[in-house]
Amino acid sequence: MDIKLKITDREGFIHEIDAPTDMNMNLMEVVRSYELAPEGTIGICGGMAMCASCQCYVKSNHKLPEKSDDEEAMLAEAFYVEDNSRLGCQIHMTEDLDGLEVELAPES
Amino acid sequence: MITTDILIIGAGPTGLFAVFEAGLLQLKCHLIDALPQAGGQCSEIYPKKPIYDIPGFPEILAGDLVDNLMEQIKSFAPGFTLGERAQTIKKEDDGSFIVTTNKGTKHQAPIVAIAGGLGSFEPRKPLLDNLKKYEDNGIDYIIKDPEVYRDKKVLIAGGGDSALDWSIFLADVASEVILVHRRKEFRGALDSVEKVQSLKNQGKIRLITPAEVTALEGDEKLEAVTIRKKTTAVEDIRIAVDHFIPLFGLSPKLGPIADWGLEIEKNAIKVNTFDYQTNVPGIYAIGDVNTYPGKLKLILCGFHEATLMCQSAYQRIYPDKRYVMKYTTVGGVTGFDGSKKEAPKAVVKAID
Numbered sequence: 440m441d442i443k444l445k446i447t448d449r450e451g452f453i454h455e456i457d458a459p460t461d462m463n464m465n466l467m468e469v470v471r472s473y474e475l476a477p478e479g480t481i482g483i484c485g486g487m488a489m490c491a492s493c494q495c496y497v498k499s500n501h502k503l504p505e506k507s508d509d510e511e512a513m514l515a516e517a518f519y520v521e522d523n524s525r526l527g528c529q530i531h532m533t534e535d536l537d538g539l540e541v542e543l544a545p546e547s
Numbered sequence: 548m549i550t551t552d553i554l555i556i557g558a559g560p561t562g563l564f565a566v567f568e569a570g571l572l573q574l575k576c577h578l579i580d581a582l583p584q585a586g587g588q589c590s591e592i593y594p595k596k597p598i599y600d601i602p603g604f605p606e607i608l609a610g611d612l613v614d615n616l617m618e619q620i621k622s623f624a625p626g627f628t629l630g631e632r633a634q635t636i637k638k639e640d641d642g643s644f645i646v647t648t649n650k651g652t653k654h655q656a657p658i659v660a661i662a663g664g665l666g667s668f669e670p671r672k673p674l675l676d677n678l679k680k681y682e683d684n685g686i687d688y689i690i691k692d693p694e695v696y697r698d699k700k701v702l703i704a705g706g707g708d709s710a711l712d713w714s715i716f717l718a719d720v721a722s723e724v725i726l727v728h729r730r731k732e733f734r735g736a737l738d739s740v741e742k743v744q745s746l747k748n749q750g751k752i753r754l755i756t757p758a759e760v761t762a763l764e765g766d767e768k769l770e771a772v773t774i775r776k777k778t779t780a781v782e783d784i785r786i787a788v789d790h791f792i793p794l795f796g797l798s799p800k801l802g803p804i805a806d807w808g809l810e811i812e813k814n815a816i817k818v819n820t821f822d823y824q825t826n827v828p829g830i831y832a833i834g835d836v837n838t839y840p841g842k843l844k845l846i847l848c849g850f851h852e853a854t855l856m857c858q859s860a861y862q863r864i865y866p867d868k869r870y871v872m873k874y875t876t877v878g879g880v881t882g883f884d885g886s887k888k889e890a891p892k893a894v895v896k897a898i899d
Contacts, residue, residue: 477813477814478813478814478815479665479666479813479814479815483665484593489593490796490798508734509734511730512707512730512734515706515728515729515730515732515734516705516729518671518673519674547671547798
């Protein structure tokens, strides 16, 4: 099934999009598939939690999976980090994320 | 002036394999890379991560893949200009190109193959006011000569291997080493973490965590920094330092290549899918750095692109020569070092 996401891009535009839950995709990949950020500025490491180019701020109250050690460590070295920062590549699309609202962090 | 047949910009897996395919055609290669070692992202970002889609390798660590490629191309004796970024390109009257690095090293070749991946890796810079003013004036992102820090007061920021390793190294060189990190936890090799712990216990490294540098000051050069401790009661500490070394990793930027007059789309170089040539004849782009309809950024696609690029390069260099591709199983591999690898001859013997 598809879920609805509300994503604010780096220019401030809000996109309401459908994301599949059955294609093993994460949030970074969904953003890339809709080209909400220019290629080459997001998902640089491919989704290994090693570059923080997919950092986003979670705006809704969804319960997200706990951060892994890798994600914690990467966020500790990234810039523009806020309390609600997450790496998009570590958020897998599941049905309970329906209605998730996020904002992409600035490019750094 | 370094001269070669194919000048490859970027020593990642695609650039390295191009050396092999060129070698089979008796073409010599030289590689330029901004990083101090070959391997590109595979060595720099994820050497210990497994890759599962290299044909013939059910599983291989990225670092091992690079080691294997280096072994595979050894007999073709490629040259390397490492730790330098290709900066400018100039076309000569004879049709060849001269590529100059940021350090002034010049390379000349009739063919340039850009295998630059996502671009050259540049240090990630902290977001601080007046940062530019102190760059190379107290702030360094890369340690070139550790002696610069002899008997100086050095502050290192970061939580990865390079922050740990340089803190350990400079503990014996600098008069004082201060290590600042946003968290108490460090992401590095276990023995590095333990070494820093022991140097801290001996008073040789001053550790300030969880904290970060929030301001810089100094008239001509950097003289002091403000550090904000992120404990329950936020407190600011001012520390006089001679050097501040932020080590927050590297991020790739297309960089000067973007100004070479090549057609760029989506931060990548447009090529045709016949021979992966760009809009400038003689300049090719292979691997993650290029784009075309249906492009996939996969190492295995880079290998294919490198192979076709070499065939086209050969035709450009020797327009009058006829050539048919020969299988390595048939022709073997003859290195420029005189080595020869070939299939053992079958034994022909009658059975009575």
